[in-house]
Amino acid sequence: MERDTRQRRAIRKVLEAAGRPLSPQEILAGARRQAPTLGPATVYRTLRALADEGWLTPVTLPGEPARYEPAGKTHHHHFRCQRCDRLFEVEGCRQASVAKAPRGFVIEDHEVVWYGRCARCARGS
């Protein structure tokens, strides 16, 4: 990430404005408004570079392609509404200390995803 190009400015701007994790395709569509010739290859390369330098955090859900959100948030996990498919952040984390791995296993990290109905959809049905 040595040079500051129009494409990279556009990609960063889209991510900053979103307020939720975006897929590469959403990023491509959004950034093309400011860099019309932008192609998928540049998006993927830029996302990898931004993630490598820590500016960006990949958010991967089981069975779904990765999304990305600006880094710097506190430790949190995600809640996915099964009805509207939106992704929410869940503050804090209470399972780090209660891990129970088999004997001899060393735990270095963990990932938690909650599934259910968000407040809006839970009211609906």
Added chain:
Amino acid sequence: MERDTRQRRAIRKVLEAAGRPLSPQEILAGARRQAPTLGPATVYRTLRALADEGWLTPVTLPGEPARYEPAGKTHHHHFRCQRCDRLFEVEGCRQASVAKAPRGFVIEDHEVVWYGRCARCARGS
């Protein structure tokens, strides 16, 4: 899943014998010992059929292709070794009751994945 063919017997047998979730490729490799002409397409079709009828549970980890294990096990989660990439089962679950979703959200399910070193790889380094 109306007919009982050599290919399907082989696939079921491999899954039952594994004791851990297997990827389609692991299943293909294992089942070929009993059905040498077996191809990927049949594996995928059979896995989908077995999952649809409830005999099989798909295990999807963030950012990775799905694995499969026989259904009917008690509630458990998974541990993924970052060195040998194998997936293990972790007995029990201590987070179901400590979920802390935003107000109004209804939790219906959850997924937890632990990352680290398995006993064998932890010894290695």
Added chain:
DNA sequence: GTCGTTGCAAAGCGTTTGCAGCCTA
């Protein structure tokens, strides 16, 4: 002017589908 960056196109990779032939029931 250098050389990091871009964009097209092509290649990967895992998975799905079309279709003719096979084999279980």
Added chain:
DNA sequence: TAGGCTGCAAACGCTTTGCAACGAC
């Protein structure tokens, strides 16, 4: 024998890579 099942190959969607042209510094 009927029709579900198989296996090859081709198609698929997403992501990565090769390479020549471009443009930030």
